[in-house]
Structure formats: structure tokens, C-alpha cells
Amino acid sequence: MKKVLIIHGPNLGLLGLREPDIYGNFSLDAINEKIKKLAKEKKVSVDFLQSNHEGEIVDAIGSSPKKYDAIVINPAAYTHTSVAIRDAVAAIDIPVVEVHLSNIYRREEFRHKSLVAAAMGQISGFGVNSYLLGLLAAIEIINK
Ligand code: CA2
Secondary structure, eight states: OOEEEEEEOTTGGGTTTSOHHHHOSOOHHHHHHHHHHHHHHHTOEEEEEEOSOHHHHHHHHHHHHHHOSEEEEEOGGGGGTOHHHHHHHHHOSSOEEEEESSOGGGSOGGGSOOGGGGSSEEEESSTHHHHHHHHHHHHHHHTO
16 A cells, blocks of 8 residues: 655644634644545555654655655745755655645745745645645555
């Protein structure tokens, strides 16, 4: 069975508690449940990592090709700042799909730039469905 790693970046553990107008009402656990349900339907297995630490995310990306066939990542604020995560993504040979709950291009200008866009593609602005669409994109690529 193909395996996909889902990475949630900093502060996404706070989902559902604050800023529901921007990020929706779902908690991170609720999002993960939806991802698990889709993964089961599509017969792939998923693991989850939520981390507020750049180095931990870099390590997870770097070691993922040994264990996973693809990554779906919401790098959160690191999207706009982290050359280290960008370089980690560029250094691995499995597909990486970048996702965002909000449409980063409709928000403050500093969010318009993604350094992680070294990823294969990006889905932004569809709330929890960004993760589901991101997982479908990853599955499509790894099943080819
Ligand atoms: O829209 C997204 O998914 C973001 O990656 C979310 C990040 C933000 O920095 C990016 O520009 C876009 C923020 C995640 C923090 O989530 C919170 C959730 C609830 C309350 C406060 C923050």
C-alpha cells in the first residue's frame, strides 16, 4: 500500500479555537479524520506530523523518501520564511504537494510569496478541502 505523510506546520494545532473566519471551524483532529477517511477510500495509508519547529519539519521531509511515497504539507507561516524547508523539499525525489486552508493570495502581501513552491504544486483557499484535494493530487501522481 502506498504511504503519504501529511505535515501540518506551526500553530495549526490551534485550528478550531481561533480565527474561524479565516481557517474554518474544523479542529486539526477533525481535519485528520477527514483525511483518514479519504485515504481509506483510496486505499493509501497516511501518517501525520504537526510541528511548530522548523528543524523537525526539515528532518521529517529529509527522511520521508525511505518511508513514504509522497508528502502533503501545509507549511503554515514557514511557507513565507523558510529556505530550509524549501531546500529540503527540493532535495527529495518523492512528490510534495503544498496546501493552504486560506487563499494566501487574497491576504496580506507577505503571504503572497511561497518559498516552498519548489513543491510540485499548490492548492490554496479551499479550507479543509485543500488537504483532500492535495491528497488526491498526490495519489494521482504516485499511482501513475
Ligand atoms: O492558510 C493556511 O493554511 C496557512 O498556511 C495558515 C498559516 C498562515 O501563516 C499561512 O499564511 C496560511 C497559519 C496557521 C496558523 O493557524 C492558526 C489557527 C488558528 C488560530 C491561529 C492560527
